[in-house]
Amino acid sequence: MYEQITKNQHYIPQFYLRNFSDNKSSVGMYILNKKRFAPEASIKKNFSEDFLYGKDNVMENNLMKLEGIWSEIISNILINNETEKIGTDYRELSYRDKNYLLMFIAVSASRTLAKANYTNDQIDGLYKSILQNEPSFEKYKDSIDDFMVKFSIPNWIPIEAAKKTFMYFIDLHLVVLNNYKNCGFISSDAPVIKYDNWLYKHGYKHNIGLTTKGLQIFLPISRNKCLYLYDSQIYKLRGHNMEIKGCEDDKQKIEKIFYINLENQEDIEVINRLTIKNAEKFLVIHNQKDYENCKALIEHENNGSVSKGKGFAIHKLSAGEILQFSDPNVKEHLELPFCSIIDNSLEQESIDPNMMNNEELERIFPKFIDKFMSITRS
Known part of the structure; x- marks a missing residue:
């Protein structure tokens, strides 16, 4: 069967962007390095690259099929409880839909x-490190x-x-954060935010993985709603005494996903701060009014730079080399008013290879391996 070849391939799905749009064809876009807001940026023409997923369209077509499933699930989450204090305080998801939602994230x-x-x-860094020793x-x-050195399809x-690997964070509790304040949630060209308030509070300055204790994942899905996954062994939601669990129904394989109303403007602002810090080049903002409401926050957090460093570094030791692979994530500690830490204990020596000379790194690296296991969720 003939399948159309798509040249303009979106790295942020169009259905997702439409959730931040009134007219479903354009969205507010803030350009970080130019410090400029475009109130009606075309959804079709932005957040995309020519043949990012290959010219054969295999990956693009596979993603489009998955987007049909993801869009339906997220639309159901958005429809439920869309107006303040109206509707139920939870959404029932089948195990199938829950797994597809986690895959989407x-x-x-x-x-x-x-x-x-x-x-x-x-x-590029890996191959050049090999060539340097050849x-x-x-x-x-x-x-x-x-x-x-590049991949022809780097995202493949x-x-x-x-x-x-989404199964690695299936143990995290999932809730939907409701926002009915003047300033809506914003998103970006890097919409998924991995964070760990517990670790960063203790001075940890490294990348976090999907199995790290205290992992938190944020994904705004509209100006009013944000998916929030968190390690319930480390955190509890403030102001909510009920046990936020999946409430599984073994017969129906149904899980209840709770909606949590954020009562304070500072709750919204700290999530938007994380979004700004996690962004690469662009922010997604619902409309001009939302931009005006969060303009001061954007200007405060944005330094106009889109450079977040390389994803590869080499640390030379006497016995060889440490090759460090990393993805960007927010590594500074921010207070999250809507959640509190249950387990505040952590015996962890802060180890940041980028801040050490080779002698310090060689001395402390064996301890790092031992400590790594202590901050991994079982």
Whole structure:
């Protein structure tokens, strides 16, 4: 059967962007490096790249099929309880829909242009580190920065991995945060925010993974709603005494996803701060009014720079080299007013390879391996 070849391939799904739009064809877009707001940026023409997922359209078509499933699930979440104090305080999801929703979160983090760039940085760094130690390459070392090793489809491996590794955070509790304040949730070209308030409060400054204790994941899905996954062994939601659990029905394989109303403006602002800090080049803002309401916050948090460093680094030790692969995530501690920490204990020596010389790194690296296991969810 003939399938249309799509040149303009969106790394932020169009159905997702339409949730932040009144007319479903345009959305407010803030350009970070220009510090400029475009109130009616075309959804069709933005947040996309030509043939980002390949010219054969195999990955693009697969994503489009999944987007049909994801769109229906998220639309149902948005329809329920869309008006303040009206509707039920939970949404029933089948296990199938819950798994597809978690897959959507994982794939959304893996399909972006920022992820493509970091993946290329990593493969480029890896190959060049091998070439640097290859005797036959000695005469070409001075020109090693004149070329870059790239994947033809850099998002392919991350996306395929995401379709399976979302199961690593299936133990996190999922709620929907409701926002009915003047300033709506904003999103970005890197919409999925991985955070760990527990670790960062203790001075931890490294990347976090899907199995890290205290993991929190935020994904705004409209100006009024944000998906929030959190480690319930570490956090509890403030002002909500009920036990936020899946409330599983074994016979029907149904899980209840609770809606939590955020009562304070500072709750909204801290999530928007995370969004701004996590963004690569663009913010997604519902309309001019929302922009005016959060303009001061954007200007305060945005320094106009889109550079977040490389996704690859080499640390030379006497016994060899440590190759460091990393993706960007917000690494500073921000107070989250809507949740509190249950378990505040952590015996963890802060280890940041980028802030150490080689002697310090060599001394402390064995401890890092031992400590890594202590901050991994079982």
